[in-house]
Structure formats: structure tokens, C-alpha cells
Amino acid sequence: MSFRLPFTKLAHHPTKNLLILCFGSHFQAIDTSTGVLLATTQSSFTSIKTTTNISTPSTTGPAEAVNLLPRPKHVLSSEEAHTELIRSIAFNAQGTCMASTSENKVLKIWDLEEKQWKLKNSRSVVKRVVSLVFDQTGSKIIVADKFGDVYRSFPIDLPENNGKTSSQLLLGHVSMITDMTLTPLNKYIITCDRDEHIRVSRYPNAYNIESFCLGHTHFVSKLHIIPWAADFLISGGGDDFVALWDYVHGTLLQTLDVKQFVDSQQESESITADKSRSEEASEEGIAISAITSSAVSQHIALIIEKLRQRFPGIIILRWEADQSRVVYHNTLELESDPLDIAYDLFGNLWVSITTSEDEKEKERPTFLVNLFRQAVNDKYDKAANDDPLVKEINQYGSMLGNEENIDTLPDLYPIGQLRKAGTDWRVQRNQDEDYDDVARSLEGELASSSDVNKSKRKKVKTK
Amino acid sequence: MSLPQKRYFRQRAHANPFSDHHLDYPKSPAHIDWSSHYPAFFTSQTTEESTSLLSSTREDTKQSLSISTKSSNLLIDESLIKSQRKVEFADLGCGYGGLLVALSTLYPDTLLLGMEIRVKVEEYVREKIHALRLQHPGQYQNISIIRMNAMKFLPNFFEKGQLSKMFFLFPDPHFKTRKHKARIITTQLLAEYAYVLRVGGIIYTITDVKELHEWMVKHLNEHPLFKRIPEEETNKDPVVFHVSQSTEEGKKVERNNGEKFLACYVRIEDPYRMQENS
Known part of the structure; x- marks a missing residue:
């Protein structure tokens, strides 16, 4: 088997037309107004030729087939790149730097100043990071880890050589933290966990909890403050719904069933197909793996993971300002499963998609990035695959040195694994069990799961 | 109805607070x-x-x-x-429920809730309360027990500022350094206790393990929302006698002539907020 490594994580710059695309331990940056590749940590890219099979028919002349792709403006040394899968990425509010963390507990800060583009510094963190965010001054970075703790690390700039960072514990859950966000004015820090909780703590005095937003019945995986209505929080996870909260008071304002849109989409697709299969799929839970929004259209976009049958679409919700609630807008259909989404400054939606099929056996090449342009009447137009905005990044792909394809894909769907194993406690309540046997310590669980990931990752090496 | 016998309700003293037990907890x-x-x-x-x-x-x-x-x-x-009426006193890790029974008659109009993670121990206390209610009509109506993991699900049970007293009596010492996060008093968890405890509410801690006592005192001292109550004041508190004498563990330590270390803390206003306001 050979795959093109997909982009697992997207992040758009807060003020510039700049999109970061992470793949494995590397990232690339494109200009979202021109589609030009700006930067890469893959410094051995220069020998990469445009391959005939991903060129459009009009450009498959023999001369063009050996053309080298234009060299990005900023090539960062591969030695400075992460050595393991990048999981989280964040920009500071000023847009001058970016932080990234990888599975091996390394936090890197990158300087994004024009003409600079370099690694500022690299520091280690105690546990694997699930979410990171800069405070609004940009002088401190806050990291939430799998162990349930949130630390504040500073300073951002380290003096040469003997620079030391301070790390301060802000708060902790006795559970795995799954996401974290700071409110725009940094008055509150909001964290969510695998045990259905959303905690709103004051900031920086995070020892003082303002409220809990309680109402989820499965893990919470994503938090999203609505940028244009910053008193509202949207959350999603293993439940069939997304929830809208007045987070300061911990009041649940609305739940919107999104599973119905997933099911109806799949039913319409499989009318002629095996009926029992679609029924089976509809009984199965969903997991919301991404929530993002655009202030341009006041749309909120969701990615949904399903366990056995993936959902190749993006659910778009619309904000109704007069009633302060979200309503279903439409579903954007994709050829394969989305991995991450990001809106650019124009309200266009960038989508990274998975490469599930064997490249060699496929007649058509897989595109790694799709773009949905914001059109009139709040609609989206899918950009053609030879559209200049996506052409370059799709040609470039996620190249690992001279070898373009990989043997085994990394774990692309980590969110669904947060679901608690075994029977639902609501069904199997008050069971007299000997949980000394069942009990595994959190450390044990994490260690074993990281071992599994490690062995998976080891396979993700170039041939 | 006779009181349940403890020997039928024995269970290992330790339960892992981090694992997903089959717990029944409200949204x-x-x-x-x-x-x-x-x-x-x-x-x-x-x-x-x-x-x-x-x-x-x-x-x-x-x-x-x-x-x-x-x-x-x-x-x-x-x-x-x-x-x-809402639950006001919570005994976290109440064990065999000695404190609940003692405080029930002392505070007949206050609702007390014991919380225990071990199935059999919870069952014992439930049956004991049931038997006491039958034996003493009109009494012991204000105490109850719930099986839960207080380290994970406290905010599922109590609103902000609902409690006026919280008890941590002879908690599991978790001696190993790598197990310290499993201790019931940690910097992280104190934020949750401060959330459910009203300003002026009191946390009672007692242990026969000096090292654990020092740990609890250190973490409570360092937490901005708690202030230690001086010994002369705690001596006047009628609850303190029961904290020290009424639990099974307390009696056991007494029998073995062991030492008991008590520390009580009051929930105070956030000094950070007060700074902001002034």
C-alpha cells in the first residue's frame, strides 16, 4: 500500500492570508489569496518534480512533466522541524509568532515576521499537549495536557543558550482534557474533558471557577467561542448534538441535533445500497472533531467522525443574531473524509481530506486540500481542482523528502477513541463489579495508548 | 430491623479514582x-x-x-x-459513615450527604441509615449516601456555593510520589472544592499520616481561596470532636494510640478579585 500523507491539521493566521497545513511532523504555509506556497519545513523539497499523474490534462506535455515546482519563499531547516506528529498549533493575537506541539512533548515557537520565518526556540513540556493558546499579550503560552493539567509557560523569547522557561500550574481536571480556549478579552479560560465537563475558570486567577457548563452525556471534544458574539460558546463531542452556552453562568441555551443531518445525508446516498448497513450506522454515535467559524458569513462549520462509516461532508450552521441561536444551513459534500477545516479571512472554507485509497491502484490522483468559496446568498462554491488557489498545494502535497507516498497512514481519527469503553453506565447501572481488577490507573492507560500510537507512528516512515 | 454487619461489606481500601467506574451520576x-x-x-x-x-x-x-x-x-x-432544601454538608470518602450518623442528630435540619466510591461500603452505609430510620422513627432522615467519584463528578451534584461544610477524614494517603495526583487534596481539586463551598464554608481534614497532613496543609495554605482556622477556634467548633472521634478510622487510631492531625480551613473571597475591585 502506498498513500499520500494527508494534512492532519489546518490553522489560519488571525490577520494575514496565511494557512498552515500540518502533515506528520512537518508543516507548510500557503498564501490563501494566491495559493502560493510560502514556507515549508521540508527542506529537501527542491528535487521534487511535478508528477504527471497529478497535473491536469492540459499540462501533461513532456516539457512540463519535468518542471520543478517554484521554490517557497521560506524554507525552514528540516533539522528544526518536529520529529513526531504535530497535534496542536496556535498563533498569537498579534500574528507575529506561532506555536506547535508534537506527540513527543516538544513545544516549538516559530517567528513569522516577514522575511524572518524561523524557529525561535524549542522547549519541552511535561505531558503530551492536547491544546495550546497564547494569552492576548502574546507573552505567555498556555498548554493543556492529556493528564488533565493546564500550565502557563513563559517567556516566549528565550535568551540565547541558557534561557530557562517558567511553568506555572493554572488548573487541572481529574480527567483527560480534550480542548481549551481563552475568551477574547482573556477574562476566562475554558477547558473541557472526557468526563462530559466544561469548566469556566477565571483568568489568570484560574483557581477560581466561575461556572461549569453541564449537559453533555458523552465526552466533550471541541469548544468554540463565537468570535462575533463572544458571550456564547459552542461545544461538541460524543453526543448527537452541539450545545450553545451562556458560559459565564453555565446556562445551556440550545442543543441542536446534528446527527440527523449526517444520517439523512447517508440515507439519501444509500437508498439503493444495503439498507441494514445505513440503519446500523445511524444507531452508532458520532464524534464532533472540529468546530470553526467565519465572522464574514457568521457560519459555523463542523466535522463529524463516525466510527465505522465515515462522514464525507461538512455541516454548516448559521448564526441567527436576533434570536442568539444556531440553525442548520447546509451540508457540503466531499469525495472523502475531512480531517480539518479552517476559514480564511474572506470566509472561504479550506478543507483537508484523507487519502484512504491506494495511490498506485487509483486512476485519479487524490487531492489533499479542497476549497469552498464563499459565494452570494450564503452559498459555497467548490473550487475546481485546477483552481489556482488549490492547485499548487495539491501538486505539492505533503512531500516527505524525495518519497511522496507512505506505507501506513497515521491515526487520523483520534476523537472517536475518547468514547468510554464498555456499556453505557446508564444502561448498566449499579452493577456490583470488582473494579480493583478493572481499574487501571490513568498513567497506565495513557502509557499503553501512547505505546500503541508509537508503534503506529513507527510504521509511518518513508520506504 | 437490625443494623447491618460490617463483616459482610468488606472491600479493599483502595479504589482507583482515575478509571471509568460504572457510576451513576446526574448530568x-x-x-x-x-x-x-x-x-x-x-x-x-x-x-x-x-x-x-x-x-x-x-x-x-x-x-x-x-x-x-x-x-x-x-x-x-x-x-x-x-x-x-439542599445538601449542605458533604463527607467525601465517608467510609462506614460514622460521622454522618453522629452529625445527623447534632444538625437535624441540615441535609448531610456521604460520598463513597466503594460499592460494598456504600451499600453498608445505605442499609445502616435505613435501619437507623426504622429503629428511631423521625430521626436520621437528614443523612444519606451516594456512590460516586468525588474527584471527578462533584460539580454534577452540587451547585456553586451550595455546601457549608466539607469533610476529608482519614483519606487514602497514596504514599508513592507518582500516585500523588490521586490524593483527594491537590491544588487542582481545591479549585472545585472552593467552587461548591460557599464563602465562609469550612473544609475539615484529619489524618493519622503525618506526611499526608503536611501535604494537605501545604496545598491548602498555598491556595488563595482558603485560610487556615487557628486551633483555638477549631477547638470551639462542636463538629471537630466528631471529626476526630466518630469515624471508624478515628476510633481505630484511638485504639492503637496513634496520633491524629487536624487542619480546618475557611473558604474566603478571591483576593485577586478584591484587588481588582479596589
Whole structure:
């Protein structure tokens, strides 16, 4: 088997037309107004030729087939790149730097100043990071880890050589933290966990909890403050719904069933197909793996993971300002499963998609990035695959040195694994069990799961 | 009905607070029906009303309460007020429930809840309370027990500032350094205790393990929302005698002539907020 490594994580710059695309331990940056590749940590890219099979028919002349792709403006040394899968990425509010963390507990800060583009510094963190965010001054970075703790690390700039960072514990859950966000004015820090909780703590005095937003019945995986209505929080996870909260008071304002849109989409697709299969799929839970929004259209976009049958679409919700609630807008259909989404400054939606099929056996090449342009009447137009905005990044792909394809894909769907194993406690309540046997310590669980990931990752090496 | 015998309810002293036990916990404090725990306080006439109140959201509760007090026009509906009564004392890791039983008669109008993660121990206390209620009609109606993991799900049971006393009596010492996060008093968890405890509410800690005592004192001292109560004041507190003498563990330590270390802390206003305001 050979795959093109997909982009697992997207992040758009807060003020510039700049999109970061992470793949494995590397990232690339494109200009979202021109589609030009700006930067890469893959410094051995220069020998990469445009391959005939991903060129459009009009450009498959023999001369063009050996053309080298234009060299990005900023090539960062591969030695400075992460050595393991990048999981989280964040920009500071000023847009001058970016932080990234990888599975091996390394936090890197990158300087994004024009003409600079370099690694500022690299520091280690105690546990694997699930979410990171800069405070609004940009002088401190806050990291939430799998162990349930949130630390504040500073300073951002380290003096040469003997620079030391301070790390301060802000708060902790006795559970795995799954996401974290700071409110725009940094008055509150909001964290969510695998045990259905959303905690709103004051900031920086995070020892003082303002409220809990309680109402989820499965893990919470994503938090999203609505940028244009910053008193509202949207959350999603293993439940069939997304929830809208007045987070300061911990009041649940609305739940919107999104599973119905997933099911109806799949039913319409499989009318002629095996009926029992679609029924089976509809009984199965969903997991919301991404929530993002655009202030341009006041749309909120969701990615949904399903366990056995993936959902190749993006659910778009619309904000109704007069009633302060979200309503279903439409579903954007994709050829394969989305991995991450990001809106650019124009309200266009960038989508990274998975490469599930064997490249060699496929007649058509897989595109790694799709773009949905914001059109009139709040609609989206899918950009053609030879559209200049996506052409370059799709040609470039996620190249690992001279070898373009990989043997085994990394774990692309980590969110669904947060679901608690075994029977639902609501069904199997008050069971007299000997949980000394069942009990595994959190450390044990994490260690074993990281071992599994490690062995998976080891396979993700170039041939 | 005779009291249950402890020998039929033995279980290992340790339970892992991090694993996913089969626990039954409400979505939020608004989703608990306390009438099954304290039936005498939620009388039959108001059961329907109270459960409907409890199952509705907090906002609704406030609203319907204000409506009903308005409509009754100064004639205060006593049963409704009773049904609005909330748990005020929580014994986290209550074990065999000695403190609950002792405080039940000392504070007959206050609802006390014991929390215990071990199935069999919880069963024992439940049966004991049931037997006590039958043996002493009208008494022990204000105590109950729930099987839960207090380190994970405390905010599912109690609203902000609902509690006035929290007890941590002879908790699991978790001696190994790598197990310290499993201790019931940690910097992280104190934030949750401060959330459910009202300003002026008290945390009682006692242990026979000096090292654990020092750990608890250190973490409580360092937490900005708690202030230690001086010894001369704690000596006047009628609860302190029971904290030290009424639990099974306390009696055991006594028998073995062991030392007991007590530390009590009061929940104070956030000094950070006060700075901000001034």
C-alpha cells in the first residue's frame, strides 16, 4: 500500500492570508489569496518534480512533466522541524509568532515576521499537549495536557543558550482534557474533558471557577467561542448534538441535533445500497472533531467522525443574531473524509481530506486540500481542482523528502477513541463489579495508548 | 430491623479514582431527585412538584419558586420550602459513615450527604441509615449516601456555593510520589472544592499520616481561596470532636494510640478579585 500523507491539521493566521497545513511532523504555509506556497519545513523539497499523474490534462506535455515546482519563499531547516506528529498549533493575537506541539512533548515557537520565518526556540513540556493558546499579550503560552493539567509557560523569547522557561500550574481536571480556549478579552479560560465537563475558570486567577457548563452525556471534544458574539460558546463531542452556552453562568441555551443531518445525508446516498448497513450506522454515535467559524458569513462549520462509516461532508450552521441561536444551513459534500477545516479571512472554507485509497491502484490522483468559496446568498462554491488557489498545494502535497507516498497512514481519527469503553453506565447501572481488577490507573492507560500510537507512528516512515 | 454487619461489606481500601467506574451520576445538579435520599424532607404532597422543579433547569426553578411565593401571598408554603432544601454538608470518602450518623442528630435540619466510591461500603452505609430510620422513627432522615467519584463528578451534584461544610477524614494517603495526583487534596481539586463551598464554608481534614497532613496543609495554605482556622477556634467548633472521634478510622487510631492531625480551613473571597475591585 502506498498513500499520500494527508494534512492532519489546518490553522489560519488571525490577520494575514496565511494557512498552515500540518502533515506528520512537518508543516507548510500557503498564501490563501494566491495559493502560493510560502514556507515549508521540508527542506529537501527542491528535487521534487511535478508528477504527471497529478497535473491536469492540459499540462501533461513532456516539457512540463519535468518542471520543478517554484521554490517557497521560506524554507525552514528540516533539522528544526518536529520529529513526531504535530497535534496542536496556535498563533498569537498579534500574528507575529506561532506555536506547535508534537506527540513527543516538544513545544516549538516559530517567528513569522516577514522575511524572518524561523524557529525561535524549542522547549519541552511535561505531558503530551492536547491544546495550546497564547494569552492576548502574546507573552505567555498556555498548554493543556492529556493528564488533565493546564500550565502557563513563559517567556516566549528565550535568551540565547541558557534561557530557562517558567511553568506555572493554572488548573487541572481529574480527567483527560480534550480542548481549551481563552475568551477574547482573556477574562476566562475554558477547558473541557472526557468526563462530559466544561469548566469556566477565571483568568489568570484560574483557581477560581466561575461556572461549569453541564449537559453533555458523552465526552466533550471541541469548544468554540463565537468570535462575533463572544458571550456564547459552542461545544461538541460524543453526543448527537452541539450545545450553545451562556458560559459565564453555565446556562445551556440550545442543543441542536446534528446527527440527523449526517444520517439523512447517508440515507439519501444509500437508498439503493444495503439498507441494514445505513440503519446500523445511524444507531452508532458520532464524534464532533472540529468546530470553526467565519465572522464574514457568521457560519459555523463542523466535522463529524463516525466510527465505522465515515462522514464525507461538512455541516454548516448559521448564526441567527436576533434570536442568539444556531440553525442548520447546509451540508457540503466531499469525495472523502475531512480531517480539518479552517476559514480564511474572506470566509472561504479550506478543507483537508484523507487519502484512504491506494495511490498506485487509483486512476485519479487524490487531492489533499479542497476549497469552498464563499459565494452570494450564503452559498459555497467548490473550487475546481485546477483552481489556482488549490492547485499548487495539491501538486505539492505533503512531500516527505524525495518519497511522496507512505506505507501506513497515521491515526487520523483520534476523537472517536475518547468514547468510554464498555456499556453505557446508564444502561448498566449499579452493577456490583470488582473494579480493583478493572481499574487501571490513568498513567497506565495513557502509557499503553501512547505505546500503541508509537508503534503506529513507527510504521509511518518513508520506504 | 437490625443494623447491618460490617463483616459482610468488606472491600479493599483502595479504589482507583482515575478509571471509568460504572457510576451513576446526574448530568447536572438540576437533574438529581433528592426525594429518594431524604423522603421526609420531600413530603409526598410535594413530591410531584419538587421533582418537576428539580428536573427543570435552574432558571425555571427560580422562576416557579418566585411565582409560587407570590401567589401564596406571605403565607409561606412550608412544604415547598422544605423541598427546596439542599445538601449542605458533604463527607467525601465517608467510609462506614460514622460521622454522618453522629452529625445527623447534632444538625437535624441540615441535609448531610456521604460520598463513597466503594460499592460494598456504600451499600453498608445505605442499609445502616435505613435501619437507623426504622429503629428511631423521625430521626436520621437528614443523612444519606451516594456512590460516586468525588474527584471527578462533584460539580454534577452540587451547585456553586451550595455546601457549608466539607469533610476529608482519614483519606487514602497514596504514599508513592507518582500516585500523588490521586490524593483527594491537590491544588487542582481545591479549585472545585472552593467552587461548591460557599464563602465562609469550612473544609475539615484529619489524618493519622503525618506526611499526608503536611501535604494537605501545604496545598491548602498555598491556595488563595482558603485560610487556615487557628486551633483555638477549631477547638470551639462542636463538629471537630466528631471529626476526630466518630469515624471508624478515628476510633481505630484511638485504639492503637496513634496520633491524629487536624487542619480546618475557611473558604474566603478571591483576593485577586478584591484587588481588582479596589
